[in-house]
Amino acid sequence: MANIIDVAQKAGVSIATVSRVVNNSRHKVNQATKEKVLAAIKELDYRPNALAKGLLMKKTMTAGIIIPDISNPYYAEIVRGIQDIADVHGYGIMLLNTDRNKERIIKHILFLREKSADGIIFSGGTIDEEEVLSALGELKERVVVIGRHNVDFPVIAIDNVGGASKATKHLIDLGHRRIGYISGPNNSTTAKERFEGYKTALTQAGYRVDRTLIKNGDLTPSSGYLIAKELIYEKKATAIFTANDQMAIGAIRAAKDLGLRIPEDVAIVGFDNIPITSFIDPPLTTIEIPMYQVGIAAMEMLVNIISEKNSERMRWFSTNLIIRGSTENGKKNS
Amino acid sequence: MANIIDVAQKAGVSIATVSRVVNNSRHKVNQATKEKVLAAIKELDYRPNALAKGLLMKKTMTAGIIIPDISNPYYAEIVRGIQDIADVHGYGIMLLNTDRNKERIIKHILFLREKSADGIIFSGGTIDEEEVLSALGELKERVVVIGRHNVDFPVIAIDNVGGASKATKHLIDLGHRRIGYISGPNNSTTAKERFEGYKTALTQAGYRVDRTLIKNGDLTPSSGYLIAKELIYEKKATAIFTANDQMAIGAIRAAKDLGLRIPEDVAIVGFDNIPITSFIDPPLTTIEIPMYQVGIAAMEMLVNIISEKNSERMRWFSTNLIIRGSTENGKKNS
DNA sequence: CTTTAGAAGGTAAACCTTTACCATAAAATT
DNA sequence: AATTTTATGGTAAAGGTTTACCTTCTAAAG
Numbered sequence A, B: 001m002a003n004i005i006d007v008a009q010k011a012g013v014s015i016a017t018v019s020r021v022v023n024n025s026r027h028k029v030n031q032a033t034k035e036k037v038l039a040a041i042k043e044l045d046y047r048p049n050a051l052a053k054g055l056l057m058k059k060t061m062t063a064g065i066i067i068p069d070i071s072n073p074y075y076a077e078i079v080r081g082i083q084d085i086a087d088v089h090g091y092g093i094m095l096l097n098t099d100r101n102k103e104r105i106i107k108h109i110l111f112l113r114e115k116s117a118d119g120i121i122f123s124g125g126t127i128d129e130e131e132v133l134s135a136l137g138e139l140k141e142r143v144v145v146i147g148r149h150n151v152d153f154p155v156i157a158i159d160n161v162g163g164a165s166k167a168t169k170h171l172i173d174l175g176h177r178r179i180g181y182i183s184g185p186n187n188s189t190t191a192k193e194r195f196e197g198y199k200t201a202l203t204q205a206g207y208r209v210d211r212t213l214i215k216n217g218d219l220t221p222s223s224g225y226l227i228a229k230e231l232i233y234e235k236k237a238t239a240i241f242t243a244n245d246q247m248a249i250g251a252i253r254a255a256k257d258l259g260l261r262i263p264e265d266v267a268i269v270g271f272d273n274i275p276i277t278s279f280i281d282p283p284l285t286t287i288e289i290p291m292y293q294v295g296i297a298a299m300e301m302l303v304n305i306i307s308e309k310n311s312e313r314m315r316w317f318s319t320n321l322i323i324r325g326s327t328e329n330g331k332k333n334s
Numbered sequence C: 001c002t003t004t005a006g007a008a009g010g011t012a013a014a015c016c017t018t019t020a021c022c023a024t025a026a027a028a029t030t
Numbered sequence D: 001a002a003t004t005t006t007a008t009g010g011t012a013a014a015g016g017t018t019t020a021c022c023t024t025c026t027a028a029a030g
Helices: A004-011 A015-022 A031-044 A050-057 A073-089 A102-114 A130-142 A160-173 A189-204 A221-233 A245-257 A291-306 B004-011 B015-022 B031-044 B050-057 B073-089 B102-114 B130-142 B160-173 B189-204 B221-233 B245-257 B291-306
Strands: A062-067 A092-097 A119-123 A143-146 A155-158 A179-183 A214-216 A239-242 A267-269 A286-288 A314-317 A320-322 B062-067 B092-097 B119-123 B143-146 B155-158 B179-183 B214-216 B239-242 B267-269 B286-288 B314-317 B320-322
Touching (some): A050 B050, A062 A102, A062 A291, A073 A092, A130 A291, A160 A179, A160 A267, A160 A320, A239 A245, A291 A314, B062 B073, B062 B291, B073 B092, B073 B119, B073 B291, B102 B130, B119 B130, B160 B267, B221 B245, B239 B245, B245 B267, B291 B314
Parallel strands (some): A179 A239, B179 B214
Antiparallel strands (some): A092 B092, A286 A320
């Protein structure tokens, strides 16, 4: 790969001049000279080396995204939003999956630091622990966290509590008393917040929280399926609220396999509103999160932080109850 | 961020010694010295700067992934496989979405080249065009392509033709004669290959291909829904084969909304076997691709290529017909 | 006692950029 | 005519590594 010296030689100028042409510097370059340089660049297929540039400028135009699992559509959608904005601003994205594992989180942070990433978008798993915080080092000032709000970072907050509360209240209003909750893994703060909302709604309606109706899943359809079967068959739940849509889809299947009608015998509510929810049968009542918009907001916030534009340190996304056939008859779609 | 000089000073040694300790060099370092250095590193929270290292070594431990759209579960699953292997080998991944747009493909390739990526995994969209090829430059030797085989690169090939042919034959065997095909965008070579398989099966069975039964979708559930409605209602298709599962899910919804029974009135077959397919109603008959394994194979191949281990330049994944309720009654799941 | 080998450490070049600082000449100002 | 600007170009330092090559010293070998 040709370098700036090759170009300078071919064009018969100094490397400074080449650099000026390449970067459209304010330092003037004679038009004729510029054309010579451009010709040389083209002929040699020269591209400035971003490593050298990054090393010198202390700016790499690279951001890291640390998430639990890209194969989860919720994160995939967010990442898409992030990317599209990154693209606009000329940033590249390093994607890292953690499965919410603390060692991996730390390892990935360190990795991004070595690579001189300009910033990090973090979502899922815990970031506010001593070890993680210290791994962050100087990057601590350039982090955007998605989905938490009780954390000392700029944040894209999602109203998980409110959403879960709406979902649960909806089920209560439909007359359900035995409402099961299928949560996520223990280290999913999102699932915990949603659990909060579930409890809030029950408590406010004057019911108590029955621990036997609460189980942890792992956010996959199969875990939703297995746990839903148990909750419905053994615990006699008449309604199930799940921490995400995938598990709700598993729960629907479980109810059907038990020979029950939805929503007449069992009502089911998911969370996230991933694209297929309106196409399954019955269409899934769920809580909508504008995931793509969340991604966009996160990357925009990060870009602002990096370029030291003063930006708000908190962006709040509210959630929306979308009622479909899995809780109410007659509502076939939306 | 502390650098190697700071460490050397604090430990009272030369930078060469620090480097030797950090990289566990074969050049011996006295144990006592080593400990002094390690202590200094810890105290200063030193991390070697990957940019400087990459610049010097011409190796960045970074690979690019160029795909159409991460929010498509098919790619998300593949990317997860890629990542897991990348992780094992200490590689970082730069993810780039193209929407199959040629300009974006080229832009992303150039971007990766400037960043001195060690290699590229490419999937979706066209890579074998003059412009793209020339953008690749020296990276041309370090590309793995997923999902194509008629291309002059190391390749993870997927038997799309065979799979589509199995799917179509399955429908033919069930007695269907008016089998619609919902394809992908025109620049999706995968969708084209699947179309080939569809034609092959029809031809081999002695039927002719009816152009009016073939439409392009955009791989989303809603496009599947819309086109399926048209094919079923206007073109009187009794079976529909789609280029991916998402569109098949849309097609199922369409059939139901038309008041038709599946599979009695309309049979539907998808492609990919994404996780939810077995949970929808009826469970979707589809062609299984081991997406995660494909990702793994791709990254392993790339690692081999980069480290100049001689590796096969072609890995072939066959596809599997999974028969579920959307084509055969009695088969509720699998 | 002399020579040789090995252990341990250091020096400096190379990787590729950007840009502050200089230098020169021509044009504009006084 | 003398002085200041402006246009244009070059030189060299800095950014943080790795490693070939050197140096010094001690221990083994002859």
